[in-house]
Amino acid sequence: xxxxxxxxxxxxxxxxxxxxxxxxxxxxxxxxxxxxxxxxxxxxxxxxxxxxxxxxxxxxxxxxxxxxxxxxxxxxxxxxxxxxxxxxxxxxxxxxxxxxxxxxxxxxxxxxxxxxxxxxxxxxxxxxxxxxxxxxxxxxxxxxxxxxxxxxxxxxxxxxxxxxxxxxxxxxxxxxxxxxxxxxxxxxxxxxxxxxxxxxxxxxxxxxxxxxxxxxxxxxxxxxxxxxxxxxxxxxxxxxxxxxxxxxxxxxxxxxxxxxxxxxxxxxxxxxxxxxxxxxxxxxx
Amino acid sequence: xxxxxxxxxxxxxxxxxxxxxxxxxxxxxxxxxxxxxxxxxxxxxxxxxxxxxxxxxxxxxxxxxxxxxxxxxxxxxxxxxxxxxxxxxxxxxxxxxxxxxxxxxxxxxxxxxxxxxxxxxxxxxxxxxxxxxxxxxxxxxxxxxxxxxxxxxxxxxxxxxxxxxxxxxxxxxxxxxxxxxxxxxxxxxxxxxxxxxxxxxxxxxxxxxxxxxxxxxxxxxxxxxxxxxxxxxxxxxxxxxxxxxxxxxxxxxxxxxxxxxxxxxxx
Numbered sequence: 001x002x003x004x005x006x007x008x009x010x011x012x013x014x015x016x017x018x019x020x021x022x023x024x025x026x027x028x029x030x031x032x033x034x035x036x037x038x039x040x041x042x043x044x045x046x047x048x049x050x051x052x053x054x055x056x057x058x059x060x061x062x063x064x065x066x067x068x069x070x071x072x073x074x075x076x077x078x079x080x081x082x083x084x085x086x087x088x089x090x091x092x093x094x095x096x097x098x099x100x101x102x103x104x105x106x107x108x109x110x111x112x113x114x115x116x117x118x119x120x121x122x123x124x125x126x127x128x129x130x131x132x133x134x135x136x137x138x139x140x141x142x143x144x145x146x147x148x149x150x151x152x153x154x155x156x157x158x159x160x161x162x163x164x165x166x167x168x169x170x171x172x173x174x175x176x177x178x179x180x181x182x183x184x185x186x187x188x189x190x191x192x193x194x195x196x197x198x199x200x201x202x203x204x205x206x207x208x209x210x211x212x213x214x215x216x217x218x219x220x221x222x223x224x225x226x227x228x229x230x231x232x233x234x235x236x237x238x239x240x241x242x243x244x245x246x247x248x249x250x251x252x253x254x255x256x257x258x259x260x261x262x263x264x265x266x267x268x269x270x271x272x273x274x275x276x277x278x279x280x281x282x283x284x285x
Numbered sequence: 286x287x288x289x290x291x292x293x294x295x296x297x298x299x300x301x302x303x304x305x306x307x308x309x310x311x312x313x314x315x316x317x318x319x320x321x322x323x324x325x326x327x328x329x330x331x332x333x334x335x336x337x338x339x340x341x342x343x344x345x346x347x348x349x350x351x352x353x354x355x356x357x358x359x360x361x362x363x364x365x366x367x368x369x370x371x372x373x374x375x376x377x378x379x380x381x382x383x384x385x386x387x388x389x390x391x392x393x394x395x396x397x398x399x400x401x402x403x404x405x406x407x408x409x410x411x412x413x414x415x416x417x418x419x420x421x422x423x424x425x426x427x428x429x430x431x432x433x434x435x436x437x438x439x440x441x442x443x444x445x446x447x448x449x450x451x452x453x454x455x456x457x458x459x460x461x462x463x464x465x466x467x468x469x470x471x472x473x474x475x476x477x478x479x480x481x482x483x484x485x486x487x488x489x490x491x492x493x494x495x496x497x498x499x500x501x502x503x504x505x506x507x508x509x510x511x512x513x514x515x516x517x518x519x520x521x522x523x524x525x526x527x528x529x530x531x532x533x534x535x536x537x538x539x540x541x542x543x544x545x546x547x548x549x550x551x552x
Contacts, residue, residue, distance in 0.1 A: 086507035098502035102520020
């Protein structure tokens with residue numbers, strides 16, 4: 001299991017990363033190094049590429065890497081399929097976790113744990129671990145038997161991401177606005193769980209969050225500000241503290257950055273309830 | 286019991302397992318005396334013809350588990366008398382082709398029939414399911430759930446017919462097929478032939494591919510495509526077992542489905 005390799009120093013090295021979605025370039029040369037055990041806060045105004053960066057590292061098929069490299073633990077991540085990236089120790093706590101009807105949380109997690117092991121985890125050991133995790137995240141006891149995220153509230157989905165994080169014990173976790181949708185108490189529960197997993201496994205973190213309160217609980221040592229698809233500014237905790245108080249305007253004036261007008265990253269997704277024809281005629285509201 | 290030639294099978298209540306293992310065509314006659322459950326395991330056969338009548342006020346469940354990788358053909362015909370009930374369940378997770386033709390006639394007042402199938406399709410599966418409401422207050426329910434894998438070809442012709450005079454009768458059907466990639470071939474023809482006004486009837490049908498975002502989500506936790514296919518197929522097909530009231534038979538179907546889905550999806 002990955003946790004057994006706790007002493008390994010696994011480094012994530014992102015160099016000159018360019019990423020496009022449907023021919024629109026979102027990331028334009030991102031460089032970032034995360035050493036084992038470090039926590040990095042990734043900040044920046046909406047639509048500047050924070051989620052894109054995390055999705056590209058995980059291998060979301062909607063994003064195309066057009067240039068640059070991602071190396072983790074000496075391996076070329078871009079050559080690995082999504083599942084192998086996970087087995088290599090990468091984890092993405094998603095902003096919008098998917099609902100999978102028919103697949104229970106416990107079947108899903110057991111399968112995900114077993115792909116990391118040579119011999120399958122015993123039922124006893126699994127239940128013990130699952131019970132502890134459910135109690136750490138203060139979730140309902142029936143979680144294991146419920147279908148994966150189906151009918152979960154926004155907050156439950158986010159907590160369930162951390163349940164998976166605790167069960168799978170990755171060496172590097174990327175958390176994409178995992179605190180949004182959580183109430184004040186839940187933020188504390190989730191942050192405590194993350195901090196304790198981090199301590200236990202020397203896990204690295206890349207956190208995208210707009211809330212200083214959440215960052216304050218995790219205390220990342222590094223802060224990066226992503227503007228116009230590039231990292232415009234690097235710093236320590238003082239940087240996210242200042243952004244929390246003053247916003248981003250001072251960065252534009254102090255560092256002479258001209259923020260581009262935000263554009264929607266994705267085309268309208270057609271679904272029941274939205275009329276794509278009407279939206280294309282009237283413009284998306 | 287093992288059946289190798291034309292036979293008459295008695296059902297006197299309880300739970301009975303019948304293994305069909307014949308090199309030739311077979312004719313089976315069900316002699317149903319009392320409420321009970323029959324579990325047919327098809328190991329080998331050519332064309333199988335089955336006939337049976339559920340007597341008044343009797344309650345019968347029949348489960349067919351196809352366990353042969355050879356091509357089989359079944360022609361089944363059942364009648365249900367007043368206040369009788371017949372549940373037919375088909376588990377098709379084998380690699381052989383299947384050509385099935387089932388007809389259930391609800392002849393007595395308040396007779397009921399449920400026809401359901403769970404299929405993991407890697408070969409050719411061709412089903413015709415025909416339920417006829419011939420009497421008042423009868424009800425028929427057809428449910429087909431299928432996961433169509435690479436090179437699978439599924440054809441379902443589900444027909445619910447209510448004749449003139451079969452007042453207050455019901456005929457409902459649901460057929461759903463799920464696939465994981467392009468290139469599978471699925472045809473579902475839901476049909477309702479209604480000759481009476483005072484009835485309830487409906488059909489629902491869906492054929493679709495698994496959402497790519499769902500697959501990405503599962504793979505981002507370390508599962509490969511085959512493991513995702515297995516978990517989603519289990520979730521899709523296992524609930525069909527829950528419609529079987531008899532616990533022993535329900536358990537048998539769940540176990541067989543689970544074993545076969547794991548085996549086929551991980552191949």
